[in-house]
Amino acid sequence: MNRRSVPAAVFAAAVLLCLLLFGGCGSTEAAPTVTPEPTPCLHEVWENGICAQCGMVCEHSSFTEEGVCESCGFLCPHTAHSAEDARCLLCGRRMLHTYDGNDLCVCGRTAPAADGYLDPALFEECPEQGSLVTLLYPTPNYLSGDEEEIKKPLYAYLPYGYDYNAEQRYNVLILMHGSAGDEDYWLMSSQDYDSSHEIYVPNLLDWLIYLGEIEPCIVITPTYRNPGTWWDGGVGSDSYQFGSELRSSLLPFIVENFRTWAEDGSEAGLVAAREHFAIAGASYGSMIAYNAGWYRNFDLFAWYGALSGSGISGGDLAAAMERSGLPLGFLYACAGDNDSELTTSRATYDALLSEVPSLKDGEDCVFELVPDASHDIRVWENGLVRALLHFFR
Ligand SMILES: [Zn+2]
Ligand SMILES: [Zn+2]
Numbered sequence: 001m002n003r004r005s006v007p008a009a010v011f012a013a014a015v016l017l018c019l020l021l022f023g024g025c026g027s028t029e030a031a032p033t034v035t036p037e038p039t040p041c042l043h044e045v046w047e048n049g050i051c052a053q054c055g056m057v058c059e060h061s062s063f064t065e066e067g068v069c070e071s072c073g074f075l076c077p078h079t080a081h082s083a084e085d086a087r088c089l090l091c092g093r094r095m096l097h098t099y100d101g102n103d104l105c106v107c108g109r110t111a112p113a114a115d116g117y118l119d120p121a122l123f124e125e126c127p128e129q130g131s132l133v134t135l136l137y138p139t140p141n142y143l144s145g146d147e148e149e150i151k152k153p154l155y156a157y158l159p160y161g162y163d164y165n166a167e168q169r170y171n172v173l174i175l176m177h178g179s180a181g182d183e184d185y186w187l188m189s190s191q192d193y194d195s196s197h198e199i200y201v202p203n204l205l206d207w208l209i210y211l212g213e214i215e216p217c218i219v220i221t222p223t224y225r226n227p228g229t230w231w232d233g234g235v236g237s238d239s240y241q242f243g244s245e246l247r248s249s250l251l252p253f254i255v256e257n258f259r260t261w262a263e264d265g266s267e268a269g270l271v272a273a274r275e276h277f278a279i280a281g282a283s284y285g286s287m288i289a290y291n292a293g294w295y296r297n298f299d300l301f302a303w304y305g306a307l308s309g310s311g312i313s314g315g316d317l318a319a320a321m322e323r324s325g326l327p328l329g330f331l332y333a334c335a336g337d338n339d340s341e342l343t344t345s346r347a348t349y350d351a352l353l354s355e356v357p358s359l360k361d362g363e364d365c366v367f368e369l370v371p372d373a374s375h376d377i378r379v380w381e382n383g384l385v386r387a388l389l390h391f392f393r
């Protein structure tokens with residue numbers, strides 16, 4: 001059809017419509033094509049990071065602390081973390097390095113002190129610091145056997161964030177000094193790590209948490225001694241009596257005063273939370289961990305650290321474990337290769353393994369030899385770090 005055949009009335013109507021729609025457009029020129037503005041997608045329905053309406057892919061630019069994308073609700077699977085500080089490469093949440101039998105994490109990081117030496121960078125000041133408190137707790141004088149109540153001191157390391165994370169509960173490590181120390185041994189002063197480095201344990205704990213080696217935890221350092229007493233020279237009264245104190249006085253006091261995982265300090269409350277309590281000690285403190293911890297209170301602690309020392313037979317440890325009917329979380333034991341306590345420590349460990357065939361060396365427990373070390377601080381400090389890598393996992 002050509003223009004001459006269009007009826008005049010239809011043509012006039014078309015011109016009028018054109019004028020109405022496009023104002024000044026010439027009646028004989030074609031109207032320009034105009035695409036109407038699309039209705040913007042509000043991205044109201046997301047499926048795994050993709051808008052179900054328009055197909056846009058979310059950039060996940062900001063996440064909540066729990067790892068949920070604030071735009072699309074995508075839950076971060078935390079599939080990869082930084083070898084530097086264990087932060088998730090996608091959402092930034094701090095994860096934990098986890099080491100295999102070769103001391104390697106999937107991120108490529110090597111475990112601290114894997115070669116028997118702590119990196120001196122750990123002796124620098126950590127950017128995120130915990131705090132220390134000291135308290136006196138009441139307890140019957142189990143050592144003298146009378147009911148007289150005495151007050152004993154403890155120090156507590158509280159991790160960075162303890163004050164403002166008011167809802168967070170924490171795992172607890174009871175950390176015992178050796179025969180020459182006291183309740184202030186671990187937390188209150190720097191020690192010579194080697195001839196050129198000083199080490200301050202609270203700062204070391206700060207770093208382990210900051211770098212994603214361990215979960216934030218509370219570390220309590222009491223003393224097994226009572227006021228006016230000294231080492232009894234063996235594994236007699238003090239190490240055994242301290243077991244009563246742990247169960248009936250100290251742990252209930254800790255639960256009352258700090259945000260632990262135990263609902264209350266009753267025996268049932270403590271037993272229910274045993275996965276969140278560890279006990280470790282250096283030298284004579286190992287005897288305390290074994291005797292007062294494992295032997296007398298296996299139902300209250302799942303995690304044990306014997307940093308060069310034993311003072312108990314593997315058979316006694318096996319019997320206590322069997323009596324409780326409860327599983328071991330992990331036993332970390334160590335000694336220096338020139339350590340005066342190497343033979344006895346190793347003998348206890350080996351006897352335990354042969355008495356309890358279900359325990360697997362390297363899985364449930366480990367005995368590490370610290371190279372070029374005698375019965376000295378490098379064994380305790382490395383041992384503390386290495387033990388913590390296994391606890392509460
Ligand atoms: Zn959309
Ligand atoms: Zn997103």
Ligand SMILES: [Zn+2]
Nearest residue numbers: 076078088091
């Ligand atoms: Zn993540």
Ligand SMILES: [Zn+2]
Nearest residue numbers: 097105107109
């Ligand atoms: Zn890692």
